[in-house]
Amino acid sequence: MPRAIGTKRAILDAALELAATRGITGTTMDDVAELAGVAKGSLYYNFSSKDNLFEALLQEGVGALADSLREARAGLHGRAALEALITVLLDRIEANAGLAKLMAAEIFRTDRAWQKTLFALRHDALAVFAEAIAEAKPATAAAGTSGLMASSVFGAVLMAGLEWLVFEPNRHRDEVSAAILESLSGGLLA
């Protein structure tokens, strides 16, 4: 890839790796430059500030997640749509556990410079679930609670997915996916 793009990529990857472990507040621009192997000048040439860097990182990550969810749902309805969304969300969490940890830590923060961007992105990603739920359950849409149900389903997949990757990494992903689907399938509340 062209060198400028390679530098940007290296910076974003380093920033994510550091923040997934230490949190964003615990990550400094010096740490990012060092891990990315770029000079401070080059770091600031690409991202004018730490806020700017993490806004770009979340924009890229959550934006890609929302795109994957939209693609997964296309042409599907009812249970098939929901199952496809759950599967793709779990795939994305597995492929990028660092981003998933960061999302879990950031989505309810209300003090960040990039708050508006993150709210919009979060809404985009949840909206794909909410639309599938509203379509499958018109009564839910009428009551205006498809957004809450979307959060509930999203939270179930996010927490079980991170539980798997952080605490039970040797488990097969099919078991994880089956456990999530079973917890949402009503068997527990039968």
Added chain:
Amino acid sequence: MPRAIGTKRAILDAALELAATRGITGTTMDDVAELAGVAKGSLYYNFSSKDNLFEALLQEGVGALADSLREARAGLHGRAALEALITVLLDRIEANAGLAKLMAAEIFRTDRAWQKTLFALRHDALAVFAEAIAEAKPATAAAGTSGLMASSVFGAVLMAGLEWLVFEPNRHRDEVSAAILESLSGGLLA
């Protein structure tokens, strides 16, 4: 209350209020002393370090949550036990949104000084769900996936509960509770 206990309480409350907004890394001992209205000497007399303070805070908060969950489940079985656990967890999130935000941000961090304490507490709280699930679904227990299902249910309640408190605070709690139960009742996957 005796003055020493009053001071400790004021410190813990101030620390939680600050960290719920800024995160733990973004909260300094100076900020805590100022908001609690205590001298730095008194702060350090009560908690020898910031790590020690936040370990105590999480220990108290997550410990109380695990106790409430155990009490709620006592004597109940099957759907009644699960519903009681979900209701009590939502109650605790409503009563202490700051702690819930902090838990969401901290439970997958692996770099904290108080990591072992938090892992043990997290396990305690989830175990109450896992036991109720294993009892209701012996096949799940045999497959060893009651922990994953417990995470899934816990994540659903935590994320929908915070969605409510942070983004849809005017909604009635019965609507929130009904949306969570519906999302776990299989209607979406019918």
